[in-house]
Amino acid sequence: MAENKKKKEKEQVQKVESRKVLFPDLEQHIHLPARETKLLLADYDRAILCYQAQGFSDDQIRERLSTDRLGGFYAHAALRWYALDPAEKLYPLGMRQGEMPLFRMSVYLKKQVIPELLQMALNFVIKRFPSFATTVKSGVFWHYLDSTKRRFSIEAEKGVPCTPIHVAYSGSQVFRILYYQNRISVEFFHVVTDGTGGMIFLKTLAAEYIRLAEGVEAGTAAGRWPTPAEPGVWHPEDTPDECETANEFLKAEIFKGSSGFTGKPGVQLSGKLSRMKPCRILHFEMSAAQVKEKAHHYGGSITAYLLGIMFLAHKSATEETGGPVIIQVPVNIRKYHPSVTLRNDSMYAMIALELGEITTLEEIVPKITQQLVEKGAKEPMDKMVSTAVKMVASLKPIPRFIKRPVAEKLYGFLGDRLISDTLSNMGVVRMPEEDVPYIEKFDFVLGPSVINRAACAMVTFGDHMVFSVTKTTVEPSFEERIEKLLNQDEVQLKITGSPLYEY
Amino acid sequence: MNIEINYPNVGKPALFMAYFRKTLRYLLILAAITCPIVNLAVGGKLWCLVSVWVILGIWDILAKPDVIEYSLIRQTVKLTIYVCVLLVLIDQLLAPGWASFVVPIVGCASLIVTFVIFVSDLHTQMHNMMPMIWQILLALGFSGVTLAGWPEKSWPMIALGSLALLIVIIGVLTLHKEIWLELKKRFHVQ
Numbered sequence: 001m002a003e004n005k006k007k008k009e010k011e012q013v014q015k016v017e018s019r020k021v022l023f024p025d026l027e028q029h030i031h032l033p034a035r036e037t038k039l040l041l042a043d044y045d046r047a048i049l050c051y052q053a054q055g056f057s058d059d060q061i062r063e064r065l066s067t068d069r070l071g072g073f074y075a076h077a078a079l080r081w082y083a084l085d086p087a088e089k090l091y092p093l094g095m096r097q098g099e100m101p102l103f104r105m106s107v108y109l110k111k112q113v114i115p116e117l118l119q120m121a122l123n124f125v126i127k128r129f130p131s132f133a134t135t136v137k138s139g140v141f142w143h144y145l146d147s148t149k150r151r152f153s154i155e156a157e158k159g160v161p162c163t164p165i166h167v168a169y170s171g172s173q174v175f176r177i178l179y180y181q182n183r184i185s186v187e188f189f190h191v192v193t194d195g196t197g198g199m200i201f202l203k204t205l206a207a208e209y210i211r212l213a214e215g216v217e218a219g220t221a222a223g224r225w226p227t228p229a230e231p232g233v234w235h236p237e238d239t240p241d242e243c244e245t246a247n248e249f250l251k252a253e254i255f256k257g258s259s260g261f262t263g264k265p266g267v268q269l270s271g272k273l274s275r276m277k278p279c280r281i282l283h284f285e286m287s288a289a290q291v292k293e294k295a296h297h298y299g300g301s302i303t304a305y306l307l308g309i310m311f312l313a314h315k316s317a318t319e320e321t322g323g324p325v326i327i328q329v330p331v332n333i334r335k336y337h338p339s340v341t342l343r344n345d346s347m348y349a350m351i352a353l354e355l356g357e358i359t360t361l362e363e364i365v366p367k368i369t370q371q372l373v374e375k376g377a378k379e380p381m382d383k384m385v386s387t388a389v390k391m392v393a394s395l396k397p398i399p400r401f402i403k404r405p406v407a408e409k410l411y412g413f414l415g416d417r418l419i420s421d422t423l424s425n426m427g428v429v430r431m432p433e434e435d436v437p438y439i440e441k442f443d444f445v446l447g448p449s450v451i452n453r454a455a456c457a458m459v460t461f462g463d464h465m466v467f468s469v470t471k472t473t474v475e476p477s478f479e480e481r482i483e484k485l486l487n488q489d490e491v492q493l494k495i496t497g498s499p500l501y502e503y
Numbered sequence: 504m505n506i507e508i509n510y511p512n513v514g515k516p517a518l519f520m521a522y523f524r525k526t527l528r529y530l531l532i533l534a535a536i537t538c539p540i541v542n543l544a545v546g547g548k549l550w551c552l553v554s555v556w557v558i559l560g561i562w563d564i565l566a567k568p569d570v571i572e573y574s575l576i577r578q579t580v581k582l583t584i585y586v587c588v589l590l591v592l593i594d595q596l597l598a599p600g601w602a603s604f605v606v607p608i609v610g611c612a613s614l615i616v617t618f619v620i621f622v623s624d625l626h627t628q629m630h631n632m633m634p635m636i637w638q639i640l641l642a643l644g645f646s647g648v649t650l651a652g653w654p655e656k657s658w659p660m661i662a663l664g665s666l667a668l669l670i671v672i673i674g675v676l677t678l679h680k681e682i683w684l685e686l687k688k689r690f691h692v693q
Contacts, residue, residue: 033626078630079684083693095570098521137630138572139689146630146688159513168573170627180511247693276516282506396692476504483504498510 015045022048022062029067031075032149039151040074043119047212050116064212065120069236073127073149080147082131084191085247086388087344091191092136092143093400093407098277100164102447103424103457105198106185107206108440113179114213119154121209122177126152128236129201131245131342132192135172141400145174145192154179160501161281162447162470165189177205182440184209187447190344195426195444196332197342199459200232202442203431207233210435218432231430246341248333255386266326266420267355269453270319271475274502277448280471282479282497284486285441288428288465294489298365303329303425304372306467307351308365310421310456313481315358326352328419329376333385336378347384349375350419361485416451426459441466448472454479474502527566531558553592560585574631576617580638583613603649607659610642614666629681633689636682642667 019026019041026044030037044065051061084092091101126133133152134145148171157180165176167189176187184206188198207218218233288302295305307327314325329349339345351371358364374380395403426444441464446455453473459466469479486493535558542551564581587606594602617635621628646664649656674682 033624081684081688083691092571097524097567097570135630136571137688139691141690141692143571144688144691148630149626157511160516161510168568168570170574170631181509183509250693275518281510283509480504494507495504496507496509499508499512501513501516 015049016041018048018052019044022058023065023067026067026070029070029072029075032151036149036151039153040123043116043123043151046116047120050114060215064215069124071127071237073133074151076149078147078149080130080134081137082134082145082245082343083247084143084145085249085343086385086392087194087249087346088191089142089392090407091189093404096408098164099450100167100447101190102162102165102187103190103195103198104162104185104187104445104447105195105202105426105459106183106443106445107202108442109182109184109206109210110438110440111213112182113184113209115154115156115179117212118177118179118184118209121205121212122152122154124236125201125205125208128204128234128238128240129342130240132175132201134174134192135170136167136174136189136191138400141396141398143191143400153177156180157183157185160276160278161185161498162187162278162445175201190447193342194332194344194346195330195424196334196345199426199429199444200234200342203232203429204234204236206439207432207435208236210438214438216434216438218434231432233432233435241340243340244342246339247343248337248339248341248345249385249389251337252385252389253382254389255383263326263350263418264324265417266352267314267318267320267323268417268420268451269314269317269473269475269478271317271453271473271477273451273453274472274474276501277472278470279474279502280498280500281445282469282471282495283443284467284469284482285494285496286465286467286486286491288460288463290491291465294491295365298361300365300369301372302465303423304365304369305361306425306456306458307368307372307423308361309482309485310423311353311358311364311368312361312485313478314420315355316481317475317478318355320355322355324352324354325358325420326350326418328422329372330422330424331376331381333381336381347381347388349380351375361489416449419452421452422446422449422455422457424457426457428460431461436462440464443468446470474500524566528562531562531566534558549596552596553589556585556589556592560589572631574628574634575620576628576631577634579613579617579620580634583610583638603654604657604659607645607649607657607663610638610645611659611663611666614638614642614663614670618670629678630685632682632685636685639667639670643671 023044026041030040032040047065048061051064130147131145133147135148137144137146150171152173154177157178165174165187166172167174174189174192178185178187186198186202186205193201211217291302291305295302298305298308300308307329310327311325329351330346331349332346334345349372351368353364353367424444424446429442431439439461442459442461443466444457444459445468446457448470449455449472453471455470457468471479483493483495535555538551538554542549564578569577587609590606590609591602594600617638621632621635642663646660646667649660650664
């Protein structure tokens, strides 16, 4: 025992010495409470050991773990704060124990993840995303995001995906970074960002990890916002700009009347709600080119085609005989009002078909396409934004403790009841050319909803399309029907996913 | 369906706390209904108000804890408010004559506890100071009312007021910028 203790102490001294030799100015970059400083220094120690075990020279270690990448983030006081925008305000207001609106994005690498380097990648990247380095706080009238300075941590994935993140304690993270085999996942509390912002963070984290693990630095100096020509990977050393955390809803045009938030309840999938939410995650992996070809065959886009499949699957997985099946499709409103904000900047198009109308793909895909065009257009989106802004403005003078019980009832129970499912399409994800050889695929998963038994999301990387289903009922007819319909269309499928978590 | 599993196997999730809270909630609802009925049936002093207040406190602190901002300072202040109101209720409804002396002592002790929590980890607690500000304002308010002669002047109330004032002075002298920023955040209406 004593020998072991001595050996450990000796190792610890060696670690600290090599860190001090390699990075003599490291501690000048850190001004955090003692426990956080200790964790950050230990991250450096572990990363140095990891490189030394791989035979890296001191210069190579210095270059990869350069303290310049820390900047002043860990040395400056946490003074920033962010008021929530109208889209974000309802999330914390209506949240209950065990429920949280969140989403998850993952990147699959071609090699196993090295946790020591992933932790360092996060340590370097987080300062580029100041609105993510926050915690949710309660104001007298509204919640807000308060910046927090700490060492943000990664975790080995051991539990059920998309379960609520504990945001209650002082300085709690509003996101969770998990690693499992070759997969890096980020789970976000929706209050902090939407899919677009989340994906930029994940891509930046992945690029930084690849730099640390493989020594490949992608040319991201000019990279800011994802466009067909631009991957949208941010450089961790760039200075964050105010416009990246702007509340774009403040610029919204205000219209008369309301839009988009009321309507008939959607037909729900049958099947008992599971106790564990989600009870399963499924990924349908397909060739993007093949799906595109099928979609064109039916006269629609990929989104319209997969919505068609979902409508048919929904019809076969419900005992209801009438009423509308309503699928909520998030629309990125940045395309109508160019913006580089990482905050929530999306609204919804409600694609609805009566159960009787859901017949064949040939018949429904054109109808869906038409609804996507009409309901996802600029005008309905602007009206929806205007309604949200007006609603929030009218509730402004009411203290939060009065608003909260009402919002708690509205969120989930009433909100979810209005829709049957969700399909969120992240579109095509691009990475810098230098990073592409190290990446296999991405996936995108929505968190479980309160009443809807399934929530779907999809993302494409190269030719690799992943359509994910988050289930909150054990009953499998929805996903079985999706598989059958895709097989009937001769779309080659590989189905991966989680075990069943219900017990 | 042939599914290739690419997530870790997880054991049976620990749901003890969830079940505990659920059971507790049912028991509390049952008690909250039963107490007034029994009290009204049996008659006598209105002890059911005291029990309902205790039930409300247990509900708020244990059965349905805060999902956002569960800080030590906030919980201490919350507990203090529940205890002080409980003491006043007992005094008014069951055994009168001592609350105006005991409640300020409890308030004083709680103010010392929250202040110690605050200064022991300034870096973190700076962002949690609002409940302490409310507590100080309440203490100053009650002390002011007492000094004006209602219900009666007592040394614990004067001590509570003095302590609250001392903390305000220390705070304003050393942390005025931080306090101003905190108030701006907490009262924003954007």
